[in-house]
Amino acid sequence: MAFRYKACLFVVIALAICWPQVASAQVIDTFDVAQTLNVQISGPTSDFDFASGGGILGMERDVELTLNSTLGDADIEINGTPQPSRLAMDVGPSSMATGKVTWDGIDMAPAVNTTGLGSQDLTLFGDRLALEVASNQLAQDVKFTVWSDANNVSEFTLSLPAMINTPQVFEVPFANFAMVPTATGPADFSDVGAVQMEIDALVPNDLAFDLLEIRRPNGPNAIPEPTTMVLLLLSGFGFAMFGWRRGPGGHQLAR
Numbered sequence: 708m709a710f711r712y713k714a715c716l717f718v719v720i721a722l723a724i725c726w727p728q729v730a731s732a733q734v735i736d737t738f739d740v741a742q743t744l745n746v747q748i749s750g751p752t753s754d755f756d757f758a759s760g761g762g763i764l765g766m767e768r769d770v771e772l773t774l775n776s777t778l779g780d781a782d783i784e785i786n787g788t789p790q791p792s793r794l795a796m797d798v799g800p801s802s803m804a805t806g807k808v809t810w811d812g813i814d815m816a817p818a819v820n821t822t823g824l825g826s827q828d829l830t831l832f833g834d835r836l837a838l839e840v841a842s843n844q845l846a847q848d849v850k851f852t853v854w855s856d857a858n859n860v861s862e863f864t865l866s867l868p869a870m871i872n873t874p875q876v877f878e879v880p881f882a883n884f885a886m887v888p889t890a891t892g893p894a895d896f897s898d899v900g901a902v903q904m905e906i907d908a909l910v911p912n913d914l915a916f917d918l919l920e921i922r923r924p925n926g927p928n929a930i931p932e933p934t935t936m937v938l939l940l941l942s943g944f945g946f947a948m949f950g951w952r953r954g955p956g957g958h959q960l961a962r
């Protein structure tokens with residue numbers, strides 16, 4: 708095989724190895740697949756819906772909404788008219804409600820299938836969750852739970868400040884998660900079976916989220932070990948140029 712072809716092959720292989728890491732961010736949900744849930748005191752006071760499609764980890768998103776107050780109403784609208792490509796949760800006056808969004812594979816059921824994602828290695832794509840918050844009114848806790856299986860579970864509660872008017876990203880490093888007290892061990896982020904985001908609104912609120920994904924420390928487009936990638940490409944191109952310069956003429960001279 709001519710040397711330059713070997714060099715080209717080297718570049719192709721280097722790209723094939725590096726490319727999955729370069730296209731790094733792993734989306735949990737872009738909130739582009741539409742869903743609408745409504746609860747009110749006149750009924751129903753709880754609602755469940757699942758939807759499948761692209762931009763969703765495990766290809767299915769389960770949403771549960773429960774009204775906890777004796778008055779009022781609440782809704783969750785994903786990719787709706789007022790908030791396209793977002794998850795909007797609106798808790799009405801005098802109302803309290805809990806919204807649970809679960810990514811646990813295709814089970815079409817509200818129960819968490821703790822191994823439904825089939826051992827997803829989230830550490831391939833970064834070391835933290837990133838939640839893009841488009842807006843909110845009052846301070847709100849958002850609890851994230853990650854299962855490796857029924858016994859190995861970790862959680863972290865993100866406390867959002869009030870009055871977010873311009874989109875803001877909140878990051879939760881995997882290292883900040885703590886074992887759920889009822890579990891026997893913590894979740895292994897390289898072996899994930901289910902992920903859940905829970906919004907327990909104790910006061911009327913209006914929240915909108917743009918995106919939930921896995922990120923690396925320096926943001927959504929950070930390239931892991933860029934120097935390795937550059938060195939591989941430079942050496943590949945260097946070999947290719949060397950092979951081209953030697954070319955068929957070079958081989959003829961050597962004979």
Ligand SMILES: [Ca+2]
Pocket residue numbers: 757767768769809810811812813814815816
């Ligand atoms: Ca599901």
Ligand SMILES: [Ca+2]
Pocket residue numbers: 769809811814815816817818819820
């Ligand atoms: Ca489920």
